[in-house]
Amino acid sequence: MSRANESIEHSLVVRVQVFGRRYVRLLQDISEFVRKHASLSFFQILFVRAQTVTSIENYQARLTATIAAFQISALVNIQQWQERNDKARAKDRRSLNLRLNQLAVDNLRLMEVLDTKNSP
Structure with a gap:
């Protein structure tokens, strides 16, 4: 294998690892948010609904950024x-x-x- 191919392969492996870590962390954050939100009472949900919408929008933005970082946004x-x-x-x-x-x-x-x- 040539030096250039090794470099490309290494770069791809690193990108996949970075994407994997970002994606797993994002899923963990979303899971934690959902568990925390599920434990709230109805009245607590009412008080934090604007914050909830903002959090969901932030997760959506992070998901979009993670996908774009891996350059698969064209597939979606x-x-x-x-x-x-x-x-x-x-x-x-x-x-x-x-x-x-x-x-x-x-x-x-x-x-x-x-x-x-x-x-x-």
Whole structure:
């Protein structure tokens, strides 16, 4: 094997190792985030929802950067992925709004019940 081929092979091995470490670390970070978020109560989720959206956007950016660093972004149809992501976000937003509305209704009902029981 020529010196140039060895250098190219070594460079490729290093790039794959770097990509692997970045990708594994990203997956570990996402897993930790999901576990932490899953342990929150509904009210805690409400308080950190903006932070959650920001975190998800950061993970998305890191994932995109990791893929680009390995130069496989051409293999991924980013536009379709983004469309699916946007649809999933819209669905999640609708779901969250429905839950928030239900929570508000439940809160009003609770207040009414408490007022009824506390009135003489």
